[in-house]
Amino acid sequence: MVEAIAFYLFAFLTVAMFTITVMSKNALYAMSALAAGMIFISAFFFLLDADFLGVVQIIVYSGAVMAVYAFGMMFLDTTKDVKEKNPSKKIVFFLSGMVALLLVLIVLSPIVSDKVQALYPISHDIGNAEAVGIVLFTKYLVPFEVAAIMLLVAMIAGIILASKRMDESITLKIDQEIERSKKEQQ
Amino acid sequence: MITLTHYLVLAALLFCIALVGIMRRKNLLMLFFATEIALNAVNIAFAAISKYYGDLTGQLFAFFIIAVAASEVAVGLGLLIIWYKRRGNIDLDSLQSMKG
Incomplete structure (x- = not known):
């Protein structure tokens, strides 16, 4: 309840x-x-x-x-x-409504895979965090390390992308103005 | 009694809210918000299936989805800031430089 x-x-x-x-x-x-x-x-x-x-x-x-x-x-x-101009609201709502209906029908339909065998059954002897850790560091160790590398790459990419010409464009000048100011400085 | 179907219908509903956002937004930042909603809807479905089939794999996939979403935000926002510095707006219509 x-x-x-x-x-x-x-x-x-x-x-x-x-x-x-x-x-x-x-x-x-x-x-x-x-x-x-x-x-x-x-x-x-x-x-x-x-x-x-x-x-x-x-x-x-x-x-x-x-x-x-x-x-x-x-x-x-x-x-x-x-500010957003939407040429046709009808199409947007019609399409997403149809997809919603379709998804609900798919979800409601009887699930064929009733005989799914649990590969990593949830045991109630240990806590959830412990169980997740055991599976993550045995079966999913390689994906875990790959995800770590992916996060590192994303962090470096984010720093480099956001800090590009940060010293110049605090006033949000466009590229040509930046180039011009560089030439004037020389 | 809340069954698996309840959770799956909720996930489908949230996914479709995200779909409405993706289709009607022209602002790129708002588009990112909509994709976050879609990823979260899928996470709910994974966690629910993990509970009702008694299998931990669903939860682990949800963890990896969270990692992917975090890195997507970092890179996407960096690109967005560069675009804003160049063009002064993040409207989706201004992105089309190749008129086909």
Whole structure:
């Protein structure tokens, strides 16, 4: 009973927050709603006995990803409303509505794979974090290391991309003006 | 009683909200937000399947998706800042330099 109440409450909150994210004209409101939605999603992970995943969701998404977005928005002008011209709203809502219907039908249809054998059964003797660690560092060790290298590459790429000509273009000059000012200095 | 179907329908719903965002947004930053929603919807489905089939693999895939999303944000935002420095806006329509 408590599970049902929690599920419907958080489902409503998540859908509401993400609808605000998608529909809002203000970038700041959209980002705040996205951060709230991320935290509400972690509630589902706690409901599903995936405690470690829920903690990681809060730390990585609400902590790291949202902080990166907030820093990125300092570079961009977010105070004014986002101007978007949408030639056909009907097509957008029709297409996504159809996809939604199709997805729900697929999900509701009887699942054929009822005889799925669990490769790594969840044991209740040890905690979730411990179980995840055991599987992650035995079977998924190579993907784990590859993911680590991918994060390193992404970090270096992010630093290099964002810091390119950072000393010059605080005033957001376009390239030609930067080149011109360089020549004038010489 | 909450079953697997509940969670899967919720994940499908969130995915379609993200789809609406991807199709109607012209601002690139808002497009990134919509892709984050889509990745999170898939994560919910993975965690739910992991619980109801009693298999930890779903949770591990969700971890890798979170890692991919984090690196996507780092690189994507760097590119976005460069684009904004060049053009002064991050409108999707201004991205088309090759008129086909």
